[in-house]
Structures are given as C-alpha cells and as structure tokens.
Amino acid sequence: MANLPQELVERICSLLSRDDLKNTVTVSRSFQYASERASGAYAEYDLTEDNAQAFLDRYSGRRWAYLRRVRFRTHIPPYDEDDIDQDAENAHRCRESSDELREKDELFTKQINFVFETLHTIESRVSAGKLQLTVFTPVRDVNATCPHRKCISWRLHLRDPEKLPRLQSVRAISIEDEKVIYPLEEDQSLLKLDLRVLIDLAIKCPRLEFLGCRLDAGSGWTTEVSSDAARYYTRDWAGPLRDSRRDFAKALEAATLPSTLREAQLDFLHPLSSAERIDQTEKVPNLVGSAASDPFSNSLRLLSDRLRKLEFRTVADATLFWPADGATSWPNLESVCVMFHPSSPSGRWYFEGPGGDGHDPEGFEITDSSYPPLEDTSEDETWDEDIDDNGLNTEICASKKFRVQPNDDVLVPFLTAFAKAASNMPALREACLWAPLTWEAHDVDGYADYDGTQLAMWPDKPLAWGIAYVAPATFGFHAFPGQHYSQSRQLWWETAQWRPSSELRQLFQQIGDKDIKLHEYWGHEKFGQKLALRQLFDQFEVFGYRHPNSEWRNQIHVK
Incomplete structure (x- = not known):
C-alpha cells in the first residue's frame, strides 16, 4: 500500500464515504494526506x-x-x-x-x-x-x-x-x-x-x-407599513445612500482591478422581498442629481468589460450597458443576467399603472437635509412620546404596488442600451434582462376593485417582466417554448401584451451571429399573453440554475 502511486491513492479516497476515510487515515502517510483532502474536513x-x-x-x-x-x-x-x-x-x-x-x-x-x-x-x-x-x-x-x-x-x-x-x-x-x-x-x-x-x-x-x-444597499423607498411613526423610524435617508453609490463609482474608476477577475455576482437588492415591500405611490430619491447619468451604473459597466460571467441585481440606468460616447466592448462576456428594480436612479419609474397613472413623477432632490441628524431632535422626541402613548403598529400595511405596465419613456432607452451592448458581445452565450413586479393595489385610487386577472393569470403571486436570449448550441430555458441546444439563436419576449417598436426589435435581433437563424417566442401559453410568474426567471440566474457547478458564488441564498 505504501508504494501505490499518489494519484491512485487520491482516486481511491475520493470514492470512500466519510466513515471509511476515518479508517484510511492511519494506513500510510500518503493515505493520510489523501483522506484529509477527500473528507472535506x-x-x-x-x-x-x-x-x-x-x-x-x-x-x-x-x-x-x-x-x-x-x-x-x-x-x-x-x-x-x-x-x-x-x-x-x-x-x-x-x-x-x-x-x-x-x-x-x-x-x-x-x-x-x-x-x-x-x-x-x-x-x-x-x-x-x-x-x-x-x-x-x-x-x-x-x-x-x-x-x-x-x-x-x-x-x-x-x-x-x-x-x-x-x-x-x-x-x-x-x-x-x-x-x-x-x-x-x-x-x-x-x-x-x-x-x-x-x-x-x-x-x-x-x-x-x-x-x-x-x-x-439601501433604497430611499417608502416602506409599505401604514403607520406614520413606523415610516418615520424606518426611513432610509437618501444622502448616505447616494454617497455610498458615488463612493463605489469613484473607487472603481480609480482602481486597477486584478487582470484575473472573470466573474461577478453583485446583488444590491438583498433580500428582494424588502426591496418590494414599498409604497409605489411615494416619490423616490434622485440619485443622479445634475449629472447626465448615474455614476454607479456607469462604474458597474466598467467592471463588466473584462468579465465572462456577470449577474447583477440593482437600481440602474442605461449607462449600465451603454455609455454616452458609445465607446465600449465586452470581448469575453459569455453569460449575463441583470435584474433591475422598477425604479430608476433618477427617481422615475420603469413601470406605471395599467391606466398610465404614475407615468411622470420625478425623484426628489437630495440636499443637506437628506442626512440623519447627529443628535436628538424635537421631532424625535415627539414621535417617541407618540409611540409611548399609542404603541408602534407594524402590522397594518398599505397595498400600493401597482406598477406593472412598461413606461416607454423610461424603459425603452434602458432596453435600447441593453440590446446595443449585447450585440457587441461576440462571445455571448446567454443573456437575460428582467424586473420583478407585484400587483397589490387595493389602496391605490382607482384600483380597489380592479380585476388583476386582466394582468396575470395569478395576480396575487410574484410576477416578472423580461427578455432573454441564448446562442446556438446553448441550453435553453426549461418550461419555455423553444429547444435546448438549438441550432438557431433564440429570443424570448416575456413581456405580456407589450410589444417593442420595430426599431427596438431590430436591435435585439442583432444579438449574436446574424448569419444564423433567429427564433423569437412571445410569452408562454400557460400565461395567456399575461405577466409570467417570477419563478420562471429563477432559471436565468447565471450562478444558480444554469451553472450549478460554478466554483465560486455567493454563500447566502435567501431570496
């Protein structure tokens, strides 16, 4: 046994159970080393x-x-x-x-x-x-x-x-x-x-x-809790939120990242449930200010230009994909999955209500008063006295999540940037851009009696809206129409009844090798041209369903 090649010893130990490995530790020095490695201890x-x-x-x-x-x-x-x-x-x-x-x-x-x-x-x-x-x-x-x-x-x-x-x-x-x-x-x-x-x-x-x-990573959104006191205490002040995003951008633009960096899984919306439990009738902060675009989104694009796999969950604008000067390339990027929040960095929303309401609100400006006080205030004392007398109710929530229809003025430029970027990724195998949506609008004016089944087959469940692409000979999307490892390019429009303009559609059709046939799929028969259930989009995750054996990934998997 002592003369066995180390490669054979390693192979033997790799086939043994953990209990058996306890016995091989004492066989020889080579078995000890191999057993320790194989046990994972x-x-x-x-x-x-x-x-x-x-x-x-x-x-x-x-x-x-x-x-x-x-x-x-x-x-x-x-x-x-x-x-x-x-x-x-x-x-x-x-x-x-x-x-x-x-x-x-x-x-x-x-x-x-x-x-x-x-x-x-x-x-x-x-x-x-x-x-x-x-x-x-x-x-x-x-x-x-x-x-x-x-x-x-x-x-x-x-x-x-x-x-x-x-x-x-x-x-x-x-x-x-x-x-x-x-x-x-x-x-x-x-x-x-x-x-x-x-x-x-x-x-x-x-x-x-x-x-x-x-x-x-913070939000600046208003919580869904109805109590004014609860909203006052849980307020995420917009000043530190904006500064953190800007600090990230400044650090990244000045940094020399390792040339070996190939993968990024950056989730700035964890847990997603918290990013959704918000009042969508309230204004959100303008994180861009007087700048032409969002520095944070722009910096994430700079990070991505050397990657092979990326998965982002964030609040972003079009510069995440395409800079103002159009000078960019992604020579190595193979897998892309971006989940974007329905709100944008400017404070405008990518989605509006079914009747077009909520189309035009601008984000509120961030000023010196957008930071938490560094000492107690009279307002703090007033609210503390209020909850001492009346308690703090965190159970009653407002149902004000109504943004499920694309707001073309804001969303189309974002989609355009994504399509232009994806068409400049010569190594691209798979790409997905999607947003999580929720329909709970009982407390929104005009929607108390709205029939949610006009929007989705199961409107009370988590919903999604998005577009996905796979290259030829690439694993498709389970439970979707189309093929696994098709000889054609495949493009899925999970956009309910919304349709792109001919110009935007042509941009998406340019993704991949244009000499290879493209199959397009519009929705899923299970959902009847209505919003899809979100669980279908779980399979788009680069470091999850599609690549379960990735060597590196985030450790926490709470949705």
Whole structure:
C-alpha cells in the first residue's frame, strides 16, 4: 500500500464515504494526506478573533492546500441604553453621534485588518493557496426604547484600506448580509456598508477570479407599513445612500482591478422581498442629481468589460450597458443576467399603472437635509412620546404596488442600451434582462376593485417582466417554448401584451451571429399573453440554475 502511486491513492479516497476515510487515515502517510483532502474536513473554516491561533496551527502546513472557504463575521458590540449616562453632555437617546460613527468605523476596520493579516501570515509561512473569503456584515444587538437606534442609515467605512496586505490566496471574495433583520420587530440592527469596501478589498487580491456581494444597499423607498411613526423610524435617508453609490463609482474608476477577475455576482437588492415591500405611490430619491447619468451604473459597466460571467441585481440606468460616447466592448462576456428594480436612479419609474397613472413623477432632490441628524431632535422626541402613548403598529400595511405596465419613456432607452451592448458581445452565450413586479393595489385610487386577472393569470403571486436570449448550441430555458441546444439563436419576449417598436426589435435581433437563424417566442401559453410568474426567471440566474457547478458564488441564498 505504501508504494501505490499518489494519484491512485487520491482516486481511491475520493470514492470512500466519510466513515471509511476515518479508517484510511492511519494506513500510510500518503493515505493520510489523501483522506484529509477527500473528507472535506479542512475545506471550510469560520474564523474568529478567538480561534485565530487554532486556525494558524491547523493550516500552517499541508492542510492549507485543502482550505477552500474562509468565513468571517464582523461584529459591533451591543448597544444597551441602560449603560448610557443620559445626563452626559454628548449622550443621545435616539441618534448616533459623529463619535459613535467613528468608533464603529474603527472597529470594523480593525476586524478587516485582522482577517487579512491572519491569512497573510499563513501565506508567508507556506505559500499561496486557493480560497474564497466571505465577510458577513455586522448584526448589532440593541436594547433601546427608541427605534432609531435599530434603523441606521449611516454606512460603515473601511479606513486606510491601502494599509491592508495583499493576499495571493484569495481567488474569490464576497461581502454578504447573513441575516434578514426587521428592526421594528427585533432587538437587532443590520448595519449597512459603504459599497466601496467591495473595491477596496478586491484590489488587495491580485489573483481574484470572482467578486460577489449580497447586500441591503439601501433604497430611499417608502416602506409599505401604514403607520406614520413606523415610516418615520424606518426611513432610509437618501444622502448616505447616494454617497455610498458615488463612493463605489469613484473607487472603481480609480482602481486597477486584478487582470484575473472573470466573474461577478453583485446583488444590491438583498433580500428582494424588502426591496418590494414599498409604497409605489411615494416619490423616490434622485440619485443622479445634475449629472447626465448615474455614476454607479456607469462604474458597474466598467467592471463588466473584462468579465465572462456577470449577474447583477440593482437600481440602474442605461449607462449600465451603454455609455454616452458609445465607446465600449465586452470581448469575453459569455453569460449575463441583470435584474433591475422598477425604479430608476433618477427617481422615475420603469413601470406605471395599467391606466398610465404614475407615468411622470420625478425623484426628489437630495440636499443637506437628506442626512440623519447627529443628535436628538424635537421631532424625535415627539414621535417617541407618540409611540409611548399609542404603541408602534407594524402590522397594518398599505397595498400600493401597482406598477406593472412598461413606461416607454423610461424603459425603452434602458432596453435600447441593453440590446446595443449585447450585440457587441461576440462571445455571448446567454443573456437575460428582467424586473420583478407585484400587483397589490387595493389602496391605490382607482384600483380597489380592479380585476388583476386582466394582468396575470395569478395576480396575487410574484410576477416578472423580461427578455432573454441564448446562442446556438446553448441550453435553453426549461418550461419555455423553444429547444435546448438549438441550432438557431433564440429570443424570448416575456413581456405580456407589450410589444417593442420595430426599431427596438431590430436591435435585439442583432444579438449574436446574424448569419444564423433567429427564433423569437412571445410569452408562454400557460400565461395567456399575461405577466409570467417570477419563478420562471429563477432559471436565468447565471450562478444558480444554469451553472450549478460554478466554483465560486455567493454563500447566502435567501431570496
């Protein structure tokens, strides 16, 4: 047994159960190594500041080569109102002060430095490995009578990112919200990150292949909860939201990303259910301001020009696909799936009501008053007194989700940019652009008695609107008309009764090799030319149904 080739030993161990592998560990040194690798016992590690020495002891040797995933949960110490001296000059019952924000940034920065220094220590002892690093955003326990302490709009920042060591071992990095928190119903707060942290970490990984996130990136939308008090407390202030998007854009435009980066799975609408539980009659912020286009969308396009696979979920405008000067190319992009929110960065909406209502609203401007106060205000005290007397109702919600019909003035330029971009992707195998829609309009003027079956066969279920394409000899879409691995190009219009203009349709027909026949499909017989159920669009996900064996992907899969 001791003389067997190592390749054969590895093969034998790969076929054994985990219980059997426990017995082969003692057969020989070669079987020990192969058994440890095959068992997967050393493939993952949840790193903490308390187990760092155990981590170094375990992986400062051959087992470093077995490690594939390292997870780290950032954390902020609990906030307990009882521990605060309310008579102190700088004490605030409701709002976080600038000193508190700085302390949180410093704690977060210290923890990120710890992770990078720990991994760098092993690299210096052994060699470069091959692993995915997942950093989870902090969930803070909060014991406070004022809900403002749990509903935070200020972002966490990474200070002095240039001081982080370079990590040759990290081939994939993802930053994710591990939990879904409902702060008015729980004694916890999920802290939002400044989005540029993604870029600051990515450029410190020169062999990076995959960049991912699953984050509540903020919204500026008005929650569906009817209570004025609940809306006041849960308000996501537009100033920090806009600044975070701009910071991301500035960081990306100035960064030199690793030349090895090939895949990105960026979800800025996590969880999707929260991005939908909104009042669509209320205005949303204009995140673009006086600029000609959205810097955040433009920066995501710059990121995508070197990729092979991308999956985005975000609020974006046409510059996500096509810049104003038209100078762009995607020579390597093979798989594209973009889910866009029904609202746009300018504050206008891609969709309107069935009767055309909600067509023209502009987003509200962001000013100096669009930031949370850094000290308690008289308005805070008034609302606190109100909930002390009357309680805080979070159960009654307004049914004001009525935007299910395309608003051509806003949507067509977005679709045009996508079609032009896709026709400039010579390696493209599959592409999908879609939006999640919901019909719950009982509280919208004029729709209390509206028959939702005019819009969808099952109007009370999650709906979707979108367009998809696959190249010849590419896996098709299960449960849709068409073929798997067809010899033709295939284009699906899951757009209910909406139809593109001849000019827009021709742009989509230019996607792929124009010398190869194109089959177009309009809707699905199951839905009768009405809005499709959203579950059909799950199969469009690049890192899910279509490519289940992708080596790297986000770790959290909550919809």
